[in-house]
Amino acid sequence: MPLxxxxxxxxxxxxxxxxxxxxxxxxxxxKVLLGTFPDKMGGLLTAAIGGGRLPGFFAALLQxxxxxxxxxxxxxxxxxxxxAGLGLIAAGLVTLLRPLAERYLSLRAALIFSYGAHLLxxxxxxxxxxxxxxxxSFFLLDGLPTPWFAPGIAYGGAIDTGLFLAVASxxxxxxxxxxxxxxx
Numbered sequence: 771m772p773l774x775x776x777x778x779x780x781x782x783x784x785x786x787x788x789x790x791x792x793x794x795x796x797x798x799x800x801k802v803l804l805g806t807f808p809d810k811m812g813g814l815l816t817a818a819i820g821g822g823r824l825p826g827f828f829a830a831l832l833q834x835x836x837x838x839x840x841x842x843x844x845x846x847x848x849x850x851x852x853x854a855g856l857g858l859i860a861a862g863l864v865t866l867l868r869p870l871a872e873r874y875l876s877l878r879a880a881l882i883f884s885y886g887a888h889l890l891x892x893x894x895x896x897x898x899x900x901x902x903x904x905x906x907s908f909f910l911l912d913g914l915p916t917p918w919f920a921p922g923i924a925y926g927g928a929i930d931t932g933l934f935l936a937v938a939s940x941x942x943x944x945x946x947x948x949x950x951x952x953x954x
Contacts, residue, residue, distance in 0.1 A: 779865045783945040787862030787894070790938045794901050795855025801848035808844030815840055823913030850900055857897030858942070861890045895946045902939030908932030 801807040815837050819829050836843050864887045871883040909915075909932030 779868060780945065780949060781866075783942065783949070784862045784865040786938055786945075787858045787865070787898075787942060790898075790901060790935060790942065791855045791858030791860075791862060793855070793935065794851045794904070795859060798848055798850070798852025798855055801844075802852060807848050808841040811844035811847075812837060812840035818911055821913075825910060825914055828910045847904070851904060854897045854901040854904070857890070857893055858901065861894035861897070861946075864890050891946070891950065895943050898939045898942040898946065902936045902943070905932045905935030905937075905939060909936060 815832055818824060819833055819837070824832070864883075868883075868887060871880055871887075875883055909930050912930050912932055915930045915933075
């Protein structure tokens with residue numbers, strides 16, 4: 771039973787934030803450390819468009835909007851993944867640490883923590899929306915794989931990673947908005 775005045779964290783939401791945040795952080799850091807991702811983006815997109823697996827509307831969007839500016843889009847993707855990961859991890863950790871901060875920090879330190887937590891409460895849905903859009907784009911880049919039984923792929927999973935990350939991000943946004951509504 772929680773103590774009066776001490777908030778109880780949503781462990782499932784915080785855990786999902788940490789998991790999805792870790793995935794995006796590692797993906798973004800890998801691209802930044804590679805150092806050539808933005809330069810290779812055009813070739814990767816050309817191969818994906820030429821492969822014939824992409825939905826028509828998505829292939830047209832990539833060819834007409836993204837491909838002419840592939841390198842800047844590559845920079846946005848690598849840093850977007852990294853920042854979305856950092857934002858989700860920070861929000862998950864603050865959610866878990868909030869009860870301890872409320873209980874054990876001095877008034878001044880608790881106030882500083884509270885301001886930071888409030889900022890993260892505002893930024894976390896934006897990070898989750900960005901991560902969801904990135905996940906959806908990866909799902910589309912995979913050619914809309916079927917999220918159900920596929921006997922021809924005996925060792926594959928049922929849910930594409932991009933689809934999982936997009937759905938998890940929708941859950942994060944909904945959970946964050948519900949928490950905000952409860953505390954308002």
